[in-house]
Amino acid sequence: MSRPPPRAAGIDGFPVAERPARDPETDLFLQRTIDALSPHIAILGESGSILMVNRAWREFAEESGMEVENAAVGVNYLDVCRAAEGVGDQAWRVHEGITSLLAGGRAEFKLDYDLDTPQGRRRFSMSATRIAGAGPTRIIVAHDDVTSLRLADDQLRRLLMQHHTQEDEARRQIARELHDVTAQKLVAAGLLIAKIDRQVGDGDPIARKGITEARLLMEESLTEIRSLSYLFHPPLLEDLGLAAAMRAYVSGFGRRTGIAMMLEAIGELPPLPRDAEMAFYRVLQEALGNVYRHAGSKTAVVRLYRQSGEIRLEIEDRGVGIPCTRADGHIDPAQSGVGLLAMKIRMEQVGGDLEIRTGPQGTCVCATLPDVMPPELPRGFTPARE
Template sequence: MPQPMLAYRLDTLRFIAVNDAAVRHYGYSRREFLTMTINDLCLPDDDPWSGAEPPRLDPAGPPGLRTTWRHRHKDGTPIDVAVSGVSLVFNGRARVIAVNDITERKRAEEELRQLSSRLVRSQDEERRRIARELHDATSQTLGALAINLGVVNESAGSLKPEAREALGDSFRLLETCTREIRTMSYLLHPPMLEELSLPGALHWYTRGFTERSGTQVYLEMPPDLGDVPGDVALTLYRIVQESLANVYRHSGSRSATIRLSREPGEIVLTVADRGRGIPPGVLERDLGKQSSGSSPGVGITGMKEKARQLGGRLEIQSGIQGTTVTVVLPLLQEGARSAGSSG
């Protein structure tokens, strides 16, 4: 099917020629096109994907052009287009662009983002529920078992040596099980975020991570970090968890450095290691595609989505010197964030 093509002057931005495919695609007649400029096709500032003002062509711009714009049909219907063009001498100086309609692709990408957002929220809710069950039910059951074993222990002197040894083993197993249940519950939903604040929770987690993995973690943050909203604190905590897990599973680094700082209106987190870096192509590929559990891309997708939900951004730099994850989250008022998320 022929591709819409349009030519316009670079001094006035007025159309000087369009092909039949452009006429069919946009709904304007050729005569109407010749009274319009390229900017007449652009939508006003209502882009739901970038939130940015729609691009306006710079007449003195580079000779080549490759970008995405939001156009509109004659009836007002938004059209997302990928545009490529070249400048040439034609009635003075002009540019010819070819337009590829990507409206359906953009819609599918937005639906995928919304689905990913729901999955991330569901995961956090499920973690919270399991943590509560472990604390309220399983821990209570283990407590009752400890009481019963204590009753048996009162008569340990009348037991055979083998039974006394089994009773001692039972106490040790119970202690191990209780400790592991408590750790698992805290990892799923750390109560320290409410009890100790974000710095206290990070100190607790990084200390335990070092003990479990042997990876030395250095934590740097100001003593006066201040109050951090609950959703921001939880997101930063989860990203630290995922980043350190990636360090342990993939990087080969024996150390990692976490830095947390507060800037005007935002909070910045970086997690850096000195490992082998992320394999070429992983960061560039479509991170929405779920692959095997051994791939770091799956965790990266979740981290990016968590940051995006709060209006923040996540950037990753990786090379032979290691990998650095940088997260910037806005520090909005709790009420403003709640109102914004409820819409």
């Protein structure tokens, strides 16, 4: 025998059947409005009781085998959270968040969580918003199934990781070809030009002028080839370590761009896997590239140090900042373009993290990595030299 659908209630807490006759159209309009929305929506009263739910909420409760008394109008949502606290900390966090909303301590609460359903494990994004005005306070609770977005995000991350691995290998091969083949051919060509120069002597000024110009072009080309080789894969990273490679890159970046650079490398760093060193180095390249292309800053500071069990790399500028909707100035790399997301994924790939803070005074990119690496490193990780 099928259960009857839960009663709908008005926004002021009256069940529809008990509302004054002058308000049925408003109540029906509100119910139909939230029924048209795909997230599972409930409206809570000042005590945390459910006043109204939409069709998606009711259907999900029925499909999931949820007890109707835990999802229907009239149930206290906070009591349901308290009863479920033994299952995990998610229910406790929801309880605390909504309690804070009802008390006026915050205007919004958000939480992403996983849930086992008859259709399998799903990812949900919950948001609760406080609506306060002349009338009673109400809380709008919405649970949105973001499983497909999560799967797409995971796939994007896997593809970016694969791309990073292939890109680094391609960079290494190009750098080797430029250094070992192209540069050596230019050196040989330079020696031939010098030999011709000696044979021509001073008797042919036109030929001598051409030889001089050819030698200058050859030297400039050789310098550019070596610079490109270094940018593709810095030999100092393998020969002298992360701090030395960063110092050389920061110095060259300042010369090329005219931006006043400062590098603060504080203390000794522990040995790192080469993949981790490369991740830090690529973050430095990408972040400084953003400073040059977007920040409009005349100065930049790079800090590399060890603190509180972490190795930290900070790139800070005094530019225009990044558009940000959060009051604390934190940027979500996943919502701010492929370049920032790629930096974060690079750090996550080696067990680290990336944070970005921005404001009117500039932007700071901070990459972190635990300084105690796991005893068994993933395949492909090679410990750096002592």
